[in-house]
Amino acid sequence: MKRGRWWMAVPPALFIGWFFLYPVGELLRLSLTQPWSGRLPGGVILFTLGQALASTVLTLLVALPLTAVLSNFDFPGRSAVRAVVTVPFVMPTMVVAAAFLSLGLPASIWTILLAHAFYNLAVVVRTVGTTWSRLDRLPYDSARVLGAGRFTAFRSITLPMLKPSLLAAAAIVFLFSFTSFGVVLVLGGLKYRTIEVEIYRLAVTFLDLPAAGALAIAQLLGVGLVMAVYARAQRGAPTQLVPEMSRLRRPGRRTGLVWAVVGVTLALEVTPLVALVRRSFQGNGAGWRFLAEAGTTAVTPAQAITNSLRFASITVVTALLLGGLAAWVIAGSGRRWSRYLDLTLMLPLGTSAVTVGLGFLVALDRPVDLRTSWLIVPIAHSLIAIPFVVRVTVPALRSIRAELMEAAAVLGASPRRAWRVVELPLVARSLAVGGGFAAAVSLGEFGASTFIARPATMTIPTLLFRLLGRPGSASYSGAMAMAVILMVVTAAVMLLADRGRVGEMGAF
Amino acid sequence: MRHRSSVVFCLFGVALLGLAACGAGDTPSTTQPTTSTSATVTTLASPSTTGGKAPVTLTLLSHDSFAGAVTDETFAAFTAETGVEVRVLAAGDAGAMVNQAVLTKDNPIADVLFGIDDTFLSRGLDEGIFTPYRSRHLEAIPDELQLDPGGRVTPIDYGDVCLNYDLAAFGAGEIPPFNLEQLLNPEFAGMLVVEDPSTSSPGLAFLLATIASFGEDGWQQYWEQLIDNGAKVVPDWNTAYYSEFSRYGGDRPIVVSYATSPVAEFLFADPPVEAAPTAVITEGCYRQIEFAGILVGTEQRVAAGLLVDYLASPEFQSTIPITWFVLPANERAEIPAEFTRHTIFPAAPLAIDPATVAANRDRWIREWSEIVLP
Numbered sequence: 001m002k003r004g005r006w007w008m009a010v011p012p013a014l015f016i017g018w019f020f021l022y023p024v025g026e027l028l029r030l031s032l033t034q035p036w037s038g039r040l041p042g043g044v045i046l047f048t049l050g051q052a053l054a055s056t057v058l059t060l061l062v063a064l065p066l067t068a069v070l071s072n073f074d075f076p077g078r079s080a081v082r083a084v085v086t087v088p089f090v091m092p093t094m095v096v097a098a099a100f101l102s103l104g105l106p107a108s109i110w111t112i113l114l115a116h117a118f119y120n121l122a123v124v125v126r127t128v129g130t131t132w133s134r135l136d137r138l139p140y141d142s143a144r145v146l147g148a149g150r151f152t153a154f155r156s157i158t159l160p161m162l163k164p165s166l167l168a169a170a171a172i173v174f175l176f177s178f179t180s181f182g183v184v185l186v187l188g189g190l191k192y193r194t195i196e197v198e199i200y201r202l203a204v205t206f207l208d209l210p211a212a213g214a215l216a217i218a219q220l221l222g223v224g225l226v227m228a229v230y231a232r233a234q235r236g237a238p239t240q241l242v243p244e245m246s247r248l249r250r251p252g253r254r255t256g257l258v259w260a261v262v263g264v265t266l267a268l269e270v271t272p273l274v275a276l277v278r279r280s281f282q283g284n285g286a287g288w289r290f291l292a293e294a295g296t297t298a299v300t301p302a303q304a305i306t307n308s309l310r311f312a313s314i315t316v317v318t319a320l321l322l323g324g325l326a327a328w329v330i331a332g333s334g335r336r337w338s339r340y341l342d343l344t345l346m347l348p349l350g351t352s353a354v355t356v357g358l359g360f361l362v363a364l365d366r367p368v369d370l371r372t373s374w375l376i377v378p379i380a381h382s383l384i385a386i387p388f389v390v391r392v393t394v395p396a397l398r399s400i401r402a403e404l405m406e407a408a409a410v411l412g413a414s415p416r417r418a419w420r421v422v423e424l425p426l427v428a429r430s431l432a433v434g435g436g437f438a439a440a441v442s443l444g445e446f447g448a449s450t451f452i453a454r455p456a457t458m459t460i461p462t463l464l465f466r467l468l469g470r471p472g473s474a475s476y477s478g479a480m481a482m483a484v485i486l487m488v489v490t491a492a493v494m495l496l497a498d499r500g501r502v503g504e505m506g507a508f
Numbered sequence: 509m510r511h512r513s514s515v516v517f518c519l520f521g522v523a524l525l526g527l528a529a530c531g532a533g534d535t536p537s538t539t540q541p542t543t544s545t546s547a548t549v550t551t552l553a554s555p556s557t558t559g560g561k562a563p564v565t566l567t568l569l570s571h572d573s574f575a576g577a578v579t580d581e582t583f584a585a586f587t588a589e590t591g592v593e594v595r596v597l598a599a600g601d602a603g604a605m606v607n608q609a610v611l612t613k614d615n616p617i618a619d620v621l622f623g624i625d626d627t628f629l630s631r632g633l634d635e636g637i638f639t640p641y642r643s644r645h646l647e648a649i650p651d652e653l654q655l656d657p658g659g660r661v662t663p664i665d666y667g668d669v670c671l672n673y674d675l676a677a678f679g680a681g682e683i684p685p686f687n688l689e690q691l692l693n694p695e696f697a698g699m700l701v702v703e704d705p706s707t708s709s710p711g712l713a714f715l716l717a718t719i720a721s722f723g724e725d726g727w728q729q730y731w732e733q734l735i736d737n738g739a740k741v742v743p744d745w746n747t748a749y750y751s752e753f754s755r756y757g758g759d760r761p762i763v764v765s766y767a768t769s770p771v772a773e774f775l776f777a778d779p780p781v782e783a784a785p786t787a788v789i790t791e792g793c794y795r796q797i798e799f800a801g802i803l804v805g806t807e808q809r810v811a812a813g814l815l816v817d818y819l820a821s822p823e824f825q826s827t828i829p830i831t832w833f834v835l836p837a838n839e840r841a842e843i844p845a846e847f848t849r850h851t852i853f854p855a856a857p858l859a860i861d862p863a864t865v866a867a868n869r870d871r872w873i874r875e876w877s878e879i880v881l882p
Contacts, residue, residue: 030611094746101751185743190704190881204603205706206870207610207631286778298579361608365615372567372597372617455575455596466576468746470833471769472776476750 005329009341012326012386016344019379023359024216024351030362031213039211041198045218048178048194051109055116055177056170062117063124066265069258070125071132074248081262082125083494086436088269089122090444090490092461093182094468095483099272100187102279107189114268115183120173121269122440127172127392130433131165132158136240137247161239164395171230172391175349178222195219199352216355223350227343239399273487280480287477298466299458301482305489308459312442312493314378315385319438320431322382323389330390331397345390348383356380374457381442388441389434396430397423436497443490460486564811565593569618569803571605572598577831586818592811602628602709610635613804619812622664622800622819626655626859627712629799630866633660638801641813645820649837653797655862661799664819667834668767668857669713670793671700672786674754677761685762687791688721691734698738701752701760706873708744709796714764715876716865717794720858731879741880755786767793768833770851775830784850795857798834 070082088096096115105111135158143153181196195215202212251258280287291301299307326345330338348356360380364370370379400423408418445461458466460482467479575598583594597618599605606628609621613635624632632638638660646654646662653663671691673684677699685691691700703711719727740760742748749765752758755773770784777785800819802812818824825841828834835843835853 098747098751101747102757185707186747190741190743201706204601204607205873207607283778289778290776295579298576358608358611361611361617365612369615369617371612455578455598458576466572468750469573469576470776471749471765471772473756473773474776474778475772476756477778 006335008325009329009338012322012345013341015322016348016383016386019364020348020351020356020359020383021344023363024220024355025359026363027209027355027359028213028216031209031216034210036210037206037208039202039206039208041202041211041215044193044195044198044215045222047192048196049222051112051116051184051192051194052174052177052180055113055120055180056174058113059117059120059173059177060124060166060170062265062268063121064128065261066121067125067129067132069261071129071135072247072249073251073254073258075251075255075258079495079498081266082129082498083491084266085125085269086122086440086494087273087487087490088118089120090440090486091119091273091483092444092464092486093180094186095276095464095479096272097183097186099275102275103272105187107187109188109192111187112180112184112192115187116173116177116180118269118272119183120176121265123172123176123437124169126433126436127169128162128165130392130429131239131395132162133247134429135161135247164234164239164398167230167233168391168395171226171346172349172388174226175223175346178226178350179219179352181353195222196352196354199354203354203358212355216352219351219355220347223347224343226350227346231339239395240401276480276483276487280477280484282477282480283473286474287479287481290474290478291481296478297463298455299463301460301463301485304458304460304463304482305485307457308443308461308486308489309493311378311381311457311459312439315381315442316435316438318378318382319385319389320435323386323434323438324393324431326386327390327393327397331394342390342394346387349387353380356383372454374454377457377459378442381445382438385434385438385441388437389431392434392437393427393430396427400426432497436494439493439497440490443486443493460489563591563593564808565595566620566808566811566815567595567597567618568815569597569599569605569609569621571602571623572600574598574623574832582827582831583818585823586815590811590814590818592814594815606632609637609803613637616803616805618803619806619808620800620815621803622798624661624799624801625709626795626797626862627709627716627865627869629655629661629862632801633658633862634866637803639804639806639809641802641816643813643817643820645817645822645838648822648840649820650839653837655797656799661801662816662820663837664798664800665825665828665832665834665837666795666797668793668795668854669710669717669764670767670854671714671789672753672763672765672769673789674761674786676785677754684787684789686789688718688730691739691762692730692737694737696737696762698740699760700734700737700739700762701748701758702739702741702764703745703748704741704743705876708748710745710764710766712869712873713794713796714792715872716860717792717858719872720794720860721792728875728879731876735880762789766833767851767853768829768835768847771847772833774850775846788851788854790852790854793854793857795859797837 066081066085070078096118100111100115101107105114139161140153140157143157144150148156178194179196180194181200184192184194185197195218199212199215199219202208202215290296294300323345326341329335330342332338357380360376361371364376370376404422405418408422409415413421443460445459464479464482464486467475467482575596578596587593599608602623602625605621606624609616609618610631616637621632621637633656640659641662642659643662649663653666655661655663671685678684685693685696690696702714705712705715715727718730721727722730740752742752745765748763749769750756752760753763753765754761767788770786770788773786774781774784800816802809802816806812820838822838822840822842825836825838826843828836828841829843829847
């Protein structure tokens with residue numbers, strides 16, 4: 001179904017062009033014009049791809065039981081579980097890695113994979129879960145009535161309907177694992193180097209731009225490969241969606257199983273976080289006392305929270321606007337160039353933060369010098385958030401039956417009215433999920449940590465790092481307390497995002 | 509009506525955007541009551557608000573450790589004296605900061621750079637990012653700190669990377685190691701944790717200390733023996749100190765850290781302690797010196813010189829120990845008593861000249877990796 005006008009693609013294209021393609025292109029051009037240092041960093045590429053693939057598989061395996069439970073059963077605490085599951089996603093990797101180590105896990109490849117699953121569980125739960133909870137029960141129930149076993153019915157009915165969102169979640173998890181830095185650095189010991197870690201070492205320690213640039217190109221090709229596989233796998237009829245409430249049932253006989261799944265999965269997610277909370281209360285609340293005292297930190301925790309929320313709100317609005325426009329254009333079939341727009345918007349997810357940061361420095365000084373402006377932070381966050389919005393919204397848009405829009409037109413609605421009254425409410429839930437991710441990306445400061453930041457605009461993660469940067473049990477406990485604050489703020493924002501129903505229609 | 513909520517939502521979003529845009533651009537001190545903890549950020553005041561000439565604002569580029577402790581008071585005296593406001597940028601660690609300055613040297617993002625240390629000094633000087641400036645405080649700074657005869661950078665502070673040990677791990681009658689060779693003894697097997705020199709500044713400093721101690725021909729063998737004796741290598745100081753060091757629940761009582769770490773342990777202990785719980789091993793320390801310089805291409809050459817002078821002045825230098833846990837370069841600066849009481853500063857720390865470090869760093873790190881990494 002053709003939808004959206006071509007001009008809708010212009011704002012997101014301009015954004016990604018000016019704030020991603022141009023800076024990264026400039027940096028690559030600069031690095032390729034410098035003399036070759038002789039370093040050949042090829043070995044890391046295969047390992048990076050391998051661990052990303054393994055991480056994706058493990059994450060899906062760990063996340064799907066919980067997703068199944070959240071999508072099919074309505075039980076007390078369901079929204080709380082959904083909110084809590086997103087908290088790990090925003091936790092700074094240094095802190096999480098330290099928590100894993102404190103739990104006695106050795107530095108090894110399995111710990112890396114486990115940490116990736118810990119982080120990215122939220123992606124699967126929120127992406128796949130949103131679709132699954134809105135699948136029509138009728139085909140599944142019909143198959144069961146006609147004699148299919150539970151597994152057969154799941155495999156032949158539900159799974160194909162989930163395919164688009166499963167692939168979307170897998171693509172995002174793969175790219176996040178592909179560019180994972182802190183987790184690999186700390187939990188891999190020194191044996192494991194990924195492209196991201198190598199780019200950091202080459203660019204920062206050695207200022208070897210040609211080698212770093214070569215690896216950056218390898219990363220971009222990696223994203224292209226992932227998107228090609230994704231596009232090929234996406235072929236097939238889109239899923240039809242229904243309102244959520246019609247699918248959810250009381251657990252009934254299954255209560256035990258439901259709570260077992262929730263309990264086990266939450267145990268994985270929550271145990272490292274509990275370790276952090278306990279650490280913050282060590283010494284009778286030393287960390288909290290430290291934060292409460294005036295003058296111990298450059299900004300107060302309250303200011304850090306305000307800064308984080310400010311950046312998050314700008315990121316959410318930008319990502320929803322630009323991502324929404326892009327998704328509308330991409331979801332309309334029949335435009336070749338929209339696929340290239342889709343691929344281009346995904347590139348930042350698979351590009352090293354170091355590359356983007358250095359690109360900003362070399363490129364963004366004309367016509368306006370943005371290099372040291374606070375705007376850099378929400379721009380960087382939006383680069384990561386927009387692909388989330390697109391990935392989550394496009395399948396939802398494609399699932400809207402063309403007949404609905406045609407019926408609206410036949411009944412006299414203008415295209416704009418039809419969009420507002422029919423299309424928008426149907427994708428509202430996906431937009432809310434996309435907006436939630438945008439907020440999470442911003443709160444967790446993905447991609448902005450190597451940029452120039454001004455002390456006054458310190459956010460929660462930045463203040464956390466400052467406190468971790470010096471010895472002293474009170475500062476350390478203070479850092480743990482900041483981590484707890486981040487957890488609470490994130491959970492609150494996620495609960496809010498889940499409540500955001502933009503005029504969702506009832507039964508229709 | 510059902511769709512009214514969507515309109516409200518959109519308006520709310522736009523309002524938030526507007527509020528956020530206004531708010532984030534302002535300094536925190538204008539949107540909240542002034543407190544002594546709000547960080548100092550000043551934006552260029554527009555001529556209309558000052559009613560005449562716009563005040564000069566200098567941009568100081570530094571690393572996270574410096575910028576993270578900057579408050580309103582840090583440069584208040586400087587602004588009061590000269591009328592020049594100071595805006596501080598934090599650019600990551602020292603290496604990242606220097607690289608960013610090098611990459612933007614044609615159109616610099618700041619006027620003054622502070623925090624370039626001796627291991628990166630050659631890179632900065634060779635890339636020509638500084639314009640020479642001789643501060644009037646240079647005469648009060650010891651000669652051994654003035655590593656640049658060309659006067660392009662001014663020494664501001666120095667510190668030592670030393671082995672730290674946990675007092676609690678060494679009971680009565682157990683003597684901790686007192687130099688680098690002792691670390692090879694069997695009674696200290698499995699006690700040491702060090703950082704990777706390619707991703708950690710103290711890690712690099714420790715490697716350089718061993719190279720300075722044992723020479724080009726001996727350091728590789730030393731490291732082989734060190735690893736054989738159970739030394740553990742981790743990627744960064746944070747992991748080493750807060751995850752592996754026995755003071756924080758790890759199982760390694762000897763860690764590569766700073767000479768001032770025991771002082772910080774004393775000052776930031778909660779509940780308070782009577783004496784520092786850790787101590788330094790004064791042999792095998794490596795000296796790190798930090799410099800400030802005026803960046804080429806700045807439009808505020810005179811004001812930048814004033815700022816460098818202020819950084820080297822006894823007034824500012826006296827605030828350095830307690831705020832940043834390093835020692836002031838200016839001999840006339842006062843060092844608080846509690847600072848010297850809780851640690852021992854090495855009398856003869858090791859150092860390798862910056863040009864040699866720059867020329868050999870890559871090779872040394874590569875050789876180190878071959879010896880140490882499995």
